[in-house]
Every structure is written in C-alpha cells, then in structure tokens.
Amino acid sequence: MRKTSESLKNLGHIVYKENYTGGNAGLFMKVKRVIYSEQTPFQRIDIFEHPDFGRVFALDGITMCTESDEFMYHEMLVHVPLFTHPEPKKVLIIGGGDGGSLREVLKHGTVEKAVLCEIDPNVIEASKKYLKMTATDFDNPKTKIVNENGADFVKKYSDYFDVIIIDSTDPTAGEGGHLFTREFYKDCYKALKTDGLLSAETEDPFYDKGWVAIAFNRISSAFPISRMYTGFMTTYPSGMWTYSLGSKKYDPIKDFNPERVKEIQSRLRYYNSEIHKASFSLPQFLKELIHHV
Amino acid sequence: MRKTSESLKNLGHIVYKENYTGGNAGLFMKVKRVIYSEQTPFQRIDIFEHPDFGRVFALDGITMCTESDEFMYHEMLVHVPLFTHPEPKKVLIIGGGDGGSLREVLKHGTVEKAVLCEIDPNVIEASKKYLKMTATDFDNPKTKIVNENGADFVKKYSDYFDVIIIDSTDPTAGEGGHLFTREFYKDCYKALKTDGLLSAETEDPFYDKGWVAIAFNRISSAFPISRMYTGFMTTYPSGMWTYSLGSKKYDPIKDFNPERVKEIQSRLRYYNSEIHKASFSLPQFLKELIHHV
Numbered sequence: 001m002r003k004t005s006e007s008l009k010n011l012g013h014i015v016y017k018e019n020y021t022g023g024n025a026g027l028f029m030k031v032k033r034v035i036y037s038e039q040t041p042f043q044r045i046d047i048f049e050h051p052d053f054g055r056v057f058a059l060d061g062i063t064m065c066t067e068s069d070e071f072m073y074h075e076m077l078v079h080v081p082l083f084t085h086p087e088p089k090k091v092l093i094i095g096g097g098d099g100g101s102l103r104e105v106l107k108h109g110t111v112e113k114a115v116l117c118e119i120d121p122n123v124i125e126a127s128k129k130y131l132k133m134t135a136t137d138f139d140n141p142k143t144k145i146v147n148e149n150g151a152d153f154v155k156k157y158s159d160y161f162d163v164i165i166i167d168s169t170d171p172t173a174g175e176g177g178h179l180f181t182r183e184f185y186k187d188c189y190k191a192l193k194t195d196g197l198l199s200a201e202t203e204d205p206f207y208d209k210g211w212v213a214i215a216f217n218r219i220s221s222a223f224p225i226s227r228m229y230t231g232f233m234t235t236y237p238s239g240m241w242t243y244s245l246g247s248k249k250y251d252p253i254k255d256f257n258p259e260r261v262k263e264i265q266s267r268l269r270y271y272n273s274e275i276h277k278a279s280f281s282l283p284q285f286l287k288e289l290i291h292h293v
Numbered sequence: 294m295r296k297t298s299e300s301l302k303n304l305g306h307i308v309y310k311e312n313y314t315g316g317n318a319g320l321f322m323k324v325k326r327v328i329y330s331e332q333t334p335f336q337r338i339d340i341f342e343h344p345d346f347g348r349v350f351a352l353d354g355i356t357m358c359t360e361s362d363e364f365m366y367h368e369m370l371v372h373v374p375l376f377t378h379p380e381p382k383k384v385l386i387i388g389g390g391d392g393g394s395l396r397e398v399l400k401h402g403t404v405e406k407a408v409l410c411e412i413d414p415n416v417i418e419a420s421k422k423y424l425k426m427t428a429t430d431f432d433n434p435k436t437k438i439v440n441e442n443g444a445d446f447v448k449k450y451s452d453y454f455d456v457i458i459i460d461s462t463d464p465t466a467g468e469g470g471h472l473f474t475r476e477f478y479k480d481c482y483k484a485l486k487t488d489g490l491l492s493a494e495t496e497d498p499f500y501d502k503g504w505v506a507i508a509f510n511r512i513s514s515a516f517p518i519s520r521m522y523t524g525f526m527t528t529y530p531s532g533m534w535t536y537s538l539g540s541k542k543y544d545p546i547k548d549f550n551p552e553r554v555k556e557i558q559s560r561l562r563y564y565n566s567e568i569h570k571a572s573f574s575l576p577q578f579l580k581e582l583i584h585h586v
Contacts, residue, residue, distance in 0.1 A: 017321070024344045025322045028310070051317045069499065072576070206362065206527040232525070232533040232576065234499040239532015240525040265577075274574035281571035283365070283525065283563045 016048060016056070018063050020207045020237045027063070027235065029056060035130050040122040043169075047130045053235065057098055057131055059123075059169050067133050069234045070100050073201070074134070075271040076231035076279065077243055078104035081163050081199040082111075083261060083276060084245065084252040088162040089113065092191070094150035094179060096167030097123030100134035105165065106142060107264045114143050115161075117154075121147040151178040157191035164188050166200035171211050180215050185222040185246065197247035202228070205286050206238035216290045219246040227252055228290055229279035231270070242286070243279075253280060309341060309349070311356050313500045313530045320356070320528065322349060328423050333415040336462075340423045346528065350391055350424055352416075352462050360426050362527045363393050366494070367427070368564040369524035369572065370536055371397035374456050374492040375404075376554060376569060377538065377545040381455040382406065385484070387443035387472060389460030390416030393427035398458065399435060400557045407436050408454075410447075414440040444471040450484035457481050459493035464504050473508050478515040478539065490540035495521070498579050499531035509583045512539040520545055521583055522572035524563070535579070536572075546573060 019026040029050050036047040046058040054067025065073065078101050082088050089112045093101045097118035105114045114137075118124055124145060127135040137143055146153060154164070166188075168179040178184060179200075188198050202215040220226040223246030233241040245252055258273035265272060282290075312319040322343050329340040339351040347360030358366065371394050375381050382405045386394045390411035398407045407430075411417055417438060420428040430436055439446060447457070459481075461472040471477060472493075481491050495508040513519040516539030526534040538545055551566035558565060575583075 021345045023323070025320065025346070028319055028321055030317045052314045053318070204527075230525070232523070232531070234497075234531035234533055238525070238527035240527055269578045270576045272574075272577045272580075275576055278571035278574035281565075281567035283568055284558075284565045285562045287565075 016046070016058070018058070018061060018237070027237070029053065036126050038122065038126075040120055042120040042122075045122060045126055047126060055131055055133065057127070062170055063235055064169070065098055065100060065134065066235050070098075070134060072231060072270045073233045073236070073241065074100035074104045075268055076229070076241070077101060077167060077199055077201055078165055079268070079271040080229060080243065080252060080276060080279065081165065081197055081245060082108050084247065084250050084256060085163055085195070085197055086250070086255070086257065090161050091115070091163045091165065092117065092154070092157075092161045093165045093167055094154065095119075095169065096165065098127045098131050098134040099136060099138060101165050101167045102138070102143060103134060103136045106137050106140055107267055109263065112142060114140075116143060116145045117148055117150045118145065119147060119149050149178060151181070151184045151187070154184070154187045154191045159190075159193055161192050162196050164192060164196070164198040166198060168201060170203070170208075171215070180211070180218070182218050182221065185218050189222050189246070189248070192248060195249040197245060197250060198223075199243055199245050202242045202244045204236065204238040204240050205242060205289055206240060208237070209289055212242050212286075213289050216242075216244045219244045223247055225249070225251055227280055228282060228286070230282065230286070231275075231279055253277060309339070309351070311351070311354060311530070320530070322346065329419050331415065331419075333413055335413040335415075338415060338419055340419060348424055348426065350420070355463055356528055357462070358391055358393060358427065359528050363391075363427060365524060365563045366526045366529070366534065367393035367397050368561055369522070369534070370394060370460060370492055370494055371458055372561070372564040373522060373536065373545060373569060373572065374458065374490055374538060375401050377540065377543050377549055378456055378488075378490055379543070379548070379550065383454045384408070384456045384458065385410065385447070385450075385454045386458045386460055387447065388412075388462065389458065391420045391424050391427040392429060392431055394458050394460045395431070395436060396427060396429045399430050399433055400560055402556065405435060407433075409436060409438045410441055410443045411438065412440060412442050442471060444474070444477045444480070447477070447480045447484045452483075452486050454485050455489050457485060457489070457491040459491060461494060463496065463501075464508070473504070473511070475511050475514065478511050482515050482539070482541070485541060488542040490516075490538060490543060492536055492538050495535045495537045497529065497531040497533050498535060498582055499533060501530070502582055505535050505579075506582050509535070509537045512537045516540055518542070518544055520573055521575060521579070523575065523579070524568075524572055546570060
C-alpha cells in the first residue's frame with residue numbers, strides 16, 4: 001500500500017516524491033515549475049513540469065501520468081480490450097479524467113460513442129488547460145462527459161456497452177476504492193452487452209500484491225472469461241503494471257485479429273499485435289499470486 | 294545517463310538514493326541498517342538492509358540487486374540463453390560478483406564448468422559474507438572464480454565456451470564501460486564455440502535509451518543472430534530492463550525446447566517457457582529504437 005506524498009507546496013516546489021510501501025521507498029522527481037496544485041472536494045490535484053518527463057499529473061500524491069510515458073499505460077489499458085472485441089461501438093471509460101484513455105478509444109474507427117465518467121470536474125478542467133497531451137478529445141462529437149461516481153453511474157445501464165475501461169486511481173486513494181468492489185464489477189457485467197468485455201488497471205505485484213490478487217479474483221468471479229496481462233509503465237511503482245480483462249464471450253488470445261491493428265499501428269508507440277499476445281504471458285510468481293498455475 | 298548517489302555515510306545512514314537522468318528523478322530507499330560500505334580500488338560497494346526489500350547491494354550508488362527482486366533479473370539474464378542452447382556445458386559469467394547469475398547457471402544439469410570472472414575480489418568477499426541469497430555457489434566444484442578484467446580475460450579463449458553471460462554494471466559506471474565495446478563483443482564471439490551464444494544486460498530504454506541502442510547494435514554487428522528481449526526488474530531504473538542475445542547458430546524462438554524447462558521450473562520464480570517466448574515481443578517504441586521495424 002502506498003501513502004500519499006507531502007503537498008508540493010510544503011516542499012517548496014522543489015521535489016515531488018511518490019511514496020511506495022508506506023514511505024520506505026519511492027520515486028522522486030525534481031519539479032521545474034508547479035503548474036497547478038489544488039485540493040478539490042474529492043482529492044488533491046497536482047500538475048507540474050519535470051525537466052525530462054514534461055508535464056506530470058498526480059492525484060493525492062500518486063502519479064497518474066507523465067507526458068513522457070503515459071502512452072504505455074493508456075495504450076495497454078485501451079487497445080487490448082478494443083482489439084479483443086471485433087466491433088466496439090459504445091465504450092464507457094470510468095475515471096480517466098486526463099483524457100488519455102479517451103484519446104486511445106477514439107483511434108478505433110468502429111467507436112460511435114465514448115462516455116467518460118469522471119467523478120471530479122476539476123480534473124477535466126485542469127486537464128483541458130494543462131495536459132494538452134492527453135486532453136485531445138473532450139470536444140470530439142463522439143464524446144460524452146459525465147461527472148458522477150462511476151460505481152453509481154454504471155448501475156443505470158443494462159446490456160448497453162460493448163467495452164468498459166476502468167481507468168481508476170489506486171484502491172487506497174480517495175474515490176478509487178469504489179472501483180475495486182465485487183458489486184461494481186457485477187454492475188459492469190450487467191451494463192455490458194451479451195458479448196461485452198472490460199479492462200481494468202489492477203496495480204503492481206511488487207508493492208501492492210494484495211490488491212493485484214483481490215482485483216483479479218473479483219473480476220474472475222464476475223465474468224466467464226478472465227485474463228491478467230502486464231505492461232511496462234516506467235514512472236508507476238515498480239514499472240510493472242497489471243491489467244485485468246473480464247469478458248462475456250471473446251477470448252483475448254483466440255478471438256484476437258491482428259489484421260485490424262494495422263489500421264492504426266502508425267499512431268501507436270507501445271502496443272502492437274505481438275505485444276497484445278505476449279502481455280498475457282505472466283512471470284511465474286504472478287501466475288502463482290493469482291492462482292493461475 | 295545516471296549519476297551516482299551520494300555516499301551512504303554522508304547521508305547519515307538514513308536514505309539511499311539512486312539518481313536517474315542526472316538526478317532529476319530517482320528511487321529512494323530507507324536504510325534500516327548499513328551492513329558494509331567500502332571504497333575498493335575499483336568502485337564503492339554498499340550493502341544495507343531495507344525494511345521491505347531485505348539486503349540491498351549497490352556499486353557506485355547504482356543498485357545491483359535487492360533480496361526481494363534479484364530473481365527477476367538473474368533468471369532472465371541466464372535462462373533465456375541457457376534454454377536457447379540445447380546443451381550448455383561450459384559457461385562464462387563476466388561480472389556478476391554477487392553470485393546470482395552463477396546460482397541460476399548451476400541449476401542447469403548440463404553445465405560442467407562455470408567460470409565467474411569478477412574484476413573486484415572485494416565484491417566476492419562481501420557477497421560471501423553479506424549476500425547469502427545470491428552467494429550460494431562460489432564453493433560449488435563446478436565453479437571457477439577469477440578476478441580479472443573481463444574484457445582482457447575473454448581474449449585468452451578461442452572456440453571454448455558454450456554460453457557467455459555478461460552481467461555488468463552500467464556502461465557509465467566504473468569498470469562497466471569495457472563490457473560494452475565493439476572489440477569486447479568480437480572477443481566474446483571468438484571465445485565461443487561454433488554454436489555458442491551470449492546474453493548481456495543492456496540497460497533500460499526510458500532513462501538510458503542511447504546505451505540500449507548502442508549495445509544492441511554492437512552485438513548485432515558481431516553475431517549472425519541477434520535479438521533483444523525484455524523483463525520486469527522492479528528496483529532498476531524504470532522497471533523495464535533489456536537484455537540482448539547474440540548467437541552463432543541457435544535462434545532463441547525457433548530452437549527453443551520448452552520441455553527442458555520443466556526439469557527446473559519448480560526452482561524458478563520469474564522465468565517460464567511462455568515468458569521465454571513473450572520476452573522477445575518488444576513494445577513499438579523499443580523496436581523503433583533498435584531499428585527492428
């Protein structure tokens with residue numbers, strides 16, 4: 001479990017630290033310039049400029065993305081499910097207020113409607129102003145933005161979405177916890193069409209192995225097909241990020257059609273069809289952690 | 294390029310910091326207890342106890358291994374080449390004075406002789422005393438330890454080794470630079486049998502992309518078959534580690550026999566036969582970095 005870092009302001013705008021394992025270790029980043037730092041009713045938002053990483057965006061002291069590597073996370077969270085589904089039209093993103101997942105979703109020509117459900121309107125506003133790299137599609141005519149609790153919002157739907165993307169903060173931070181419960185995953189199941197599927201970020205197995213196992217096993221309980229996959233995410237804790245896929249019908253390996261990837265490959269920097277398949281091969285300790293041996 | 298951290302002693306034995314990108318970012322670790330900290334003729338050796346990671350071993354302020362995740366690095370560096378070669382008998386490890394690579398090499402029943410060429414005898418001595426997790430096989434009858442410059446040592450051999458493992462420090466640290474030159478890789482080629490192969494740690498492509506490309510391209514120039522592979526290494530910079538394989542005859546995918554892995558799978562925590570194959574699937578930006586698109 002991670003504890004949040006001290007406020008940027010308290011540190012005199014010099015160094016940002018994300019604490020891992022209760023502060024026994026962590027990543028520090030020099031702050032070139034603080035761009036935005038506010039406490040909202042939901043969380044503290046920090047956006048600053050790093051000498052090498054460009055813009056960095058953090059919620060409650062936990063790094064959400066940096067300009068230099070956000071593509072790794074957003075591409076893996078989005079393209080693995082969207083290329084598993086043969087024709088995704090209606091997509092729901094829960095969380096993801098920086099816009100990065102939305103940007104990736106709208107690279108798929110099949111998508112007709114992308115609903116972004118971000119609880120905190122301040123994240124959307126700050127992203128529009130200060131995170132141009134991810135906030136590219138808030139005004140896209142296919143986009144609909146709602147500011148509600150994602151766990152409540154998803155309850156309103158039945159048999160509606162092709163894909164749900166759970167782009168949450170940590171389960172231990174602010175509002176993130178709602179998005180890791182058994183009930184939430186069951187509600188997602190109900191909101192999906194009969195051939196729908198979801199992906200969720202499910203933390204790292206070095207610092208947060210408890211949550212990795214809990215989140216995966218809850219998704220497994222809610223869906224007939226469930227698979228964990230991994231990707232590098234260089235400024236997240238340990239760099240080793242897990243994602244979990246829950247699916248009603250399509251298998252991410254057997255039903256994957258690499259031909260479709262070619263249409264947008266030139267716009268991708270991490271994901272490719274080899275990575276899609278390889279990402280489901282898990283290191284032995286991770287297989288054991290989620291009881292997949 | 295990374296700069297070395299301040300001396301542990303100067304920090305009052307409280308926090309160890311590994312600086313990435315010249316100190317603009319880095320990983321910090323709380324020091325529970327300093328166990329060993331000495332300047333040798335070659336480098337500064339630090340060994341300390343971390344509250345969560347157990348023993349941590351650093352050279353010139355660069356983390357070489359922690360008790361909690363060294364298996365990820367050592368298993369990937371060693372088993373990918375040793376399971377690519379159908380019958381490795383004579384293995385040379387260059388660097389690797391903590392003993393972790395040696396421990397993995399000797400899990401292979403085919404190995405008759407493992408030569409560990411570590412330039413600094415103090416690393417061997419300190420590992421024997423303080424790194425019991427990796428220093429398991431220095432006294433194994435199949436082991437031969439030599440304390441020489443690896444680049445000089447390998448010149449003495451022709452058509453001799455089945456596999457060479459290059460377990461070096463960073464190219465920018467102390468003696469590590471000798472182990473990243475064109476001449477060195479050519480000398481390794483000569484020292485290998487006509488069906489021999491090598492693996493080398495080749496840094497991370499987020500903080501050190503220049504060296505990743507240089508090292509891989511130099512190995513590519515020296516060997517008819519060359520492939521880069523990756524693995525998670527959670528306390529190394531970015532967590533995304535690259536390894537390069539140079540081979541005279543065997544292809545790590547086509548000539549890989551997963552059956553042999555079963556013999557030692559129960560003793561492995563990261564590597565398995567799926568990971569072997571998957572590790573050669575590279576993210577798009579890394580393929581582009583090493584001109585493999």
